[in-house]
Amino acid sequence: MKSSTSQEIQLKWNADAFVPRVSIDLVIFGFHDGQLKVLLLRWKNGEDWMLPSGFILHEEDMENAAHRSLQQRTGLQSVFLQQFHTFGEADRFKHFSKQETMRRLGFPGDTDEPLFRRHVSVGYYALVEFAEVVPTPDELTDECRWWDVEEVPPLLFDHNDMIRLALKVLRRQLSYQPIGYNLLPEKFTMPELQRLYETILGQPLDRRNFQKQMLGYGILERLEERKTGGAHKAPYLYRFDKEKYEQALDDGMSTHGL
Amino acid sequence: MKSSTSQEIQLKWNADAFVPRVSIDLVIFGFHDGQLKVLLLRWKNGEDWMLPSGFILHEEDMENAAHRSLQQRTGLQSVFLQQFHTFGEADRFKHFSKQETMRRLGFPGDTDEPLFRRHVSVGYYALVEFAEVVPTPDELTDECRWWDVEEVPPLLFDHNDMIRLALKVLRRQLSYQPIGYNLLPEKFTMPELQRLYETILGQPLDRRNFQKQMLGYGILERLEERKTGGAHKAPYLYRFDKEKYEQALDDGMSTHGL
DNA sequence: TCAAAAGTGTTTAGCATACACCCATGC
DNA sequence: GCATGGGTGTATGCTAAACACTTTTGA
Known part of the structure; x- marks a missing residue:
């Protein structure tokens, strides 16, 4: 020192x-x-x-x-x-x-x-x-x-x-509005998104329910298959629909919409 | 001026x-x-x-x-x-x-x-x-x-x-934790509590569902009948169970339990 | 061909919503 | 006795939770 x-x-x-x-x-x-x-x-x-x-x-x-x-x-x-x-x-x-x-x-x-x-x-x-x-x-x-x-x-x-x-x-x-847009790369897989949620919440989530919930928000756009070295079945890639994502954020909370 | x-x-x-x-x-x-x-x-x-x-x-x-x-x-x-x-x-x-x-x-x-x-x-x-x-x-x-x-x-x-x-x-x-302890007199009726909620939320609520929900929190203690001049059936009086009320507050949110 | 990860659909249960009937009181 | 407000219980529906089978891929 x-x-x-x-x-x-x-x-x-x-x-x-x-x-x-x-x-x-x-x-x-x-x-x-x-x-x-x-x-x-x-x-x-x-x-x-x-x-x-x-x-x-x-x-x-x-x-x-x-x-x-x-x-x-x-x-x-x-x-x-x-x-x-x-x-x-x-x-x-x-x-x-x-x-x-x-x-x-x-x-x-x-x-x-x-x-x-x-x-x-x-x-x-x-x-x-x-x-x-x-x-x-x-x-x-x-x-x-x-x-x-x-x-x-x-x-x-x-x-x-x-x-x-x-x-x-x-x-x-996390429980009343989607999060992830700024934490993940532009394209990501559903398991990646799930791992993010699990990490933040500190608890495991059910794959199928998670997927349903996320897709239910209507803020995800599915792309084509993911090729890369993953040693198993290739997951789909998704991307956030910026428009709808912002919308969902505003609907939840926000300190702005006074 | x-x-x-x-x-x-x-x-x-x-x-x-x-x-x-x-x-x-x-x-x-x-x-x-x-x-x-x-x-x-x-x-x-x-x-x-x-x-x-x-x-x-x-x-x-x-x-x-x-x-x-x-x-x-x-x-x-x-x-x-x-x-x-x-x-x-x-x-x-x-x-x-x-x-x-x-x-x-x-x-x-x-x-x-x-x-x-x-x-x-x-x-x-x-x-x-x-x-x-x-x-x-x-x-x-x-x-x-x-x-x-x-x-x-x-x-x-x-x-x-x-x-x-x-x-x-x-x-x-209001939606995830009980409120009312500090807004009402010590003893109050269920309709009074309901009117408080309706006023804060700015919308009418169903009497029966409201009562169920409130009692469901397990923070209310029912007393005896209410006598006074009310021109109709006398409603019961309730009182908050301070202990359980505080508990419910903490469970919800709170900036204290760091 | 097998293990591990991913895709998908059905059942179940809990909670919030909607709704109806009976009781007490004052006019 | 009737209008008004208060007490209680049941049916319904939606969403979240629980759960099983099939597909792909590399080793």
């Missing part, structure tokens, strides 16, 4: 550019290798991991700030992004105290570092296509990579709570 | 005591006379109405701040209070521009009044027992009273949007 003074870091992060006291935290979900993944950042010169976060520019809509931050970490432009909870506890330091956290992150003493002032944080979760993401650290972090949701280490602040709640909301959401 | 300088108002509202840039807005629902009501405040010396709002003390949890503000407006201590959305648009002035709003509220010129700086606002909705509320204006308002949800006038800021969304979330919530 090398020394890096708070000055050093402050230089690269201009607190004045942003609305103070409000932050955005992103729980970015991806799906790969039959596992649900979440994107985490490792703080400079250390072993501490955290969620990607962002701040709101003075004249910027918060939702835009969330999209912008997501874009900066993943390279992705338009994805499923949903506000799920706002965290407003006075003390949001969980595994380590504020003092301890500052020390670990290279802010010695009790400087009045804007980063460590009390923040209210708005949590968003995103569903993105794993293969298209280019994980990119920011000015404060050394590394950005996917973690298996089941293997997330103790994170800084209350970020473990955030992931847990995001997952809870995601699971509920 | 009398003159009241911004100084006059600022004196009574100490912005330094609170976390800046974050506000809390409360959509307080009550039920009376077969109508869903919402509690509104009228700004000093004017005709402009708005939602009760609050701010977070520096060392205070946001949820506590919401409860505290609610307590101050209603006198009620423990009620159903739920965060439903955080509003983060850069410009949250709807019916009137910022300039116009400041003028109407007695802040002439473009003083840098903390109240009118850009805020991110966390919306909570509350369900309270109408008869127990003592509507109480705050330092910035002259009047606090109930409005029929259907007859709410154009409000300041984006407060009409907030009510609309709160109602939407409340309706959805």
